[in-house]
Amino acid sequence: MTGSPATKDEWRKRLLAARRDVPASVREAEAMKLSRAVVGLVHAGQTVCAYVPVGTEPGSRAMLDSLVEMDVQVLLPVVTGLAPLDWAAYDGSLQPGPHKLLEPVGPRLGPAAIASAQVVLVPALAVDHAGVRLGRGAGHYDRSLVSAAPETALIGVVRDQEFLPELPADRHDVRMTAILTPGRGLVEAVKS
Numbered sequence: 001m002t003g004s005p006a007t008k009d010e011w012r013k014r015l016l017a018a019r020r021d022v023p024a025s026v027r028e029a030e031a032m033k034l035s036r037a038v039v040g041l042v043h044a045g046q047t048v049c050a051y052v053p054v055g056t057e058p059g060s061r062a063m064l065d066s067l068v069e070m071d072v073q074v075l076l077p078v079v080t081g082l083a084p085l086d087w088a089a090y091d092g093s094l095q096p097g098p099h100k101l102l103e104p105v106g107p108r109l110g111p112a113a114i115a116s117a118q119v120v121l122v123p124a125l126a127v128d129h130a131g132v133r134l135g136r137g138a139g140h141y142d143r144s145l146v147s148a149a150p151e152t153a154l155i156g157v158v159r160d161q162e163f164l165p166e167l168p169a170d171r172h173d174v175r176m177t178a179i180l181t182p183g184r185g186l187v188e189a190v191k192s
Ligand SMILES: Nc1nc2c(c(=O)[nH]1)N(C=O)[C@@H](CNc1ccc(C(=O)N[C@@H](CCC(=O)O)C(=O)O)cc1)CN2
Pocket: 051, 052, 053, 054, 055, 056, 057, 077, 078, 079, 085, 098, 099, 100, 101, 123, 124, 135, 136, 138, 139, 140, 141
């Protein structure tokens, strides 16, 4: 395929194929950079909604452990059908869930728990300069992010090459306030 894909599905296919080509050594180096950046963004006592990377997603479990060590409350998503995501605290333990995901084992806090977060680290296949995010296509995060507090930082976490000039956007797409990549660190989204 040459040129830019026209649809979200075409973008997803291209981005997932490119992710499969990223060598493990590069993924590990990226994860360390992301972890260092995230630790610098938050303070003890804050609540962060994060995610356990699945497949070749950027990030790491070590990043979650670093946050817990600095007394940050880490909430992880739990998929419950097509409803908004549920959340539970990460205490170091995980159990297998759907889609090859690892999920937290603790009590479910309900979808409204996202409102207690100062920072939401959002997994994405790509994010553009305006903060438009491309997810896996089930709408889980779009249904959940509307419940975050207005001042919450919504940070799309992607590889440098997944931070794109422009993605197709739908009305329901919740814009990221910032983009975090291993090479560029935190970049504020351009307000439109
Ligand atoms: N880490 C992570 N957690 C998340 C999401 C996500 O995108 N990433 N989600 C965002 O909404 C929700 C779950 N949705 C998901 C939907 C599909 C797949 C998926 O396609 N999994 C592949 C394996 C991963 C891969 O190879 O890329 C599979 O099932 O084969 C994963 C998560 C909530 N938790």
